[in-house]
Amino acid sequence: MAQPASRTREVCALLADGSTVRLREACPDDRERVLRLYEEMSADNLRRRFFAVSRRSGEQAANRLCAPPRPGHRTLVALQGDQLIGVAEYEAVDEPASAEIALAVADDFHHRGVGTLLLEHLVHMARANGVEVFTADVLADNHLIQKVFADLGLRVTRQYDGTTVRGTIRLAPDERYLSAVDLRGRSADIASMQPLLRPRSIAVIGAGTRPGSVGRAILHNLREAHFEGRLHAVNPHAHAVLRIPAYPSVTDLPQPPDLAVLAVPAAVVPETAARCGRAGVGALVVVTSGLDAGQSAELSAACRHWGMRLVGPNCLGIANTEEPVRMNATFAVTRPLPGTAGVAVQSGGVGIALLDGLSRLGIGVSSFVSLGDKRDVSSNDLLQWWECDGRTELALLHLESFGDPRAFSRTARRVARRMPLLTVDAGRSDAGRRAAAS
Structure with a gap:
């Protein structure tokens, strides 16, 4: 048949x-x-x-x-x-x-x-x-x-x-x-990582007018970092957020953004992702947490169908400090210092603590990615990016899982010939996994 x-x-x-x-x-x-x-x-x-x-x-x-x-x-x-x-x-x-x-x-x-x-x-x-x-x-x-x-x-x-x-x-x-x-x-x-880490335009979907909201914090951090590209907010109930133009939907934007950051309720994440794909968005960062298995699967399916790379869900966001970009699409209080350390974490809490600790030590960051649930972009992708970005001289990874341990091992060995590589494999015990998840 x-x-x-x-x-x-x-x-x-x-x-x-x-x-x-x-x-x-x-x-x-x-x-x-x-x-x-x-x-x-x-x-x-x-x-x-x-x-x-x-x-x-x-x-x-x-x-x-x-x-x-x-x-x-x-x-x-x-x-x-x-x-x-x-x-x-x-x-x-x-x-x-x-x-x-x-x-x-x-x-x-x-x-x-x-x-x-x-x-x-x-x-x-x-x-x-x-x-x-x-x-x-x-x-x-x-x-x-x-x-x-x-x-x-x-x-x-x-x-x-x-x-x-x-x-x-x-x-x-x-x-x-x-x-x-x-x-x-x-x-x-x-x-494929260019729209994520070197976007020419960003839309924050779910950027609220209420102080303290995650979407508003990300929009604030992007503005304060003096992001070099076009910046838009998507909010159907406002004409502007933080004096940045707001549009009812991603389909109403003047042009499809390279990157969309989603800070919307879990229930609407899959449809929002599909709408981004239909509009021509290049990549997604989904900071929303609490997606169930079905919602996560729908999110992944939308990204595969429309060809978008995905960071998250359930993540802190991403940052790239290089001068032509100056992107801080995170909701962390501490702004990464410019530098040459590539940083990837799964836990948002660990990411906040690590950024704070690096700043106190005066260690600058080339790019930072909070991987969250790792539905797509992984540590392998980031190692390959840092290997060729012309800026990173040190790689720091704090991981709770390896999707393909053999591929990671091959990539890590090759990258380690060019720069120091520190990997922390967290959450190996039940107690450790609970602590990492918190």
């Missing part, structure tokens, strides 16, 4: 520009979206894909790609928001160890790594099914797809025949391929 799109397992991945896409196997429900992908292609890109400008070819391809699974054939689709932006397939024709591949990417998404990412995942899937070689016939003037094959990092040979080229890709992984995958992953991860 065909599997509905809503039940097909999705994997989130990052493109070269840091935006998030969702990858999964195609199913019959995808046919109309795949057909739209081909219908919206330029004539030149249709010619490169089908060797002729034929809308009928797109219809036939959509029928084949979205047919129920059959032996020797697999199709992957890439989605961003509600749009299908790419499709890749392989089919074993003459022998099970060799398969023909085809790839198509929406015109507006060229040069962003969609094709490479689809092929990476297609290679992994094919190798698990016993396929050892990919082959593809492409037009000689289709330099873009030939570059995608070459950049993959696998061994590629080409055989020219007039206006066409037959490419052969050996799927056996080697150090070159593994290094290429690792480098692409790191570069994409760092790019």
Whole structure:
């Protein structure tokens, strides 16, 4: 029986520009979206894909790609928001160890790594099914797809025949391929952190007029730090908060902000996050606590669907003291001193105490992130950011859990070759976990 799109397992991945896409196997429900992908292609890109400008070819391809699974054939689709932006397939024709591949990417998404990412995942899937070689016939003037094959990092040979080229890709992984995958992953991860730690615009959603409220405190700290970008408040009951313009909803802002800080009741966090995604917000910091399991899952799903990186929920906020940014999106009383220490904590209370202690010692901070419940951004992401931000010379981590201990170990070993790294693994006992959670 065909599997509905809503039940097909999705994997989130990052493109070269840091935006998030969702990858999964195609199913019959995808046919109309795949057909739209081909219908919206330029004539030149249709010619490169089908060797002729034929809308009928797109219809036939959509029928084949979205047919129920059959032996020797697999199709992957890439989605961003509600749009299908790419499709890749392989089919074993003459022998099970060799398969023909085809790839198509929406015109507006060229040069962003969609094709490479689809092929990476297609290679992994094919190798698990016993396929050892990919082959593809492409037009000689289709330099873009030939570059995608070459950049993959696998061994590629080409055989020219007039206006066409037959490419052969050996799927056996080697150090070159593994290094290429690792480098692409790191570069994409760092790019995805830009809206969080170097935003050009911030909206505080839930910035209240009542003194002492969390949203108002964050807005106050951003203003007092002299944030360099555009700053807005979102409050349906006020025209301004702390003399900063306020708007009824994130959809009413003059432009979508790079970063939205959510300080709203737990019950409305998932819908607020979805509204941010639809508006084009790049990343979220959710300081709200008390989300139940269902609300947390909905929040994560909204961020995955709309491609937003997420810090939190249940966190103190984030800060970046570098001069072109000057962002203090926390509700801590102590303002971080500018410096070269990268700091990440899970507990907001520990974060407040640590910032206060560092200030007393005269130790400045490059960036500070309170991870909270770690639904997305983790210590691995921050280590990679500090490794390449050109400013951090010391990394301090206070953690209560490791999502992927092996990945953390690999990253930490590499980063420790460039800077001192201090990690405190808190809450190892029941009493410690209770203390950390408080």
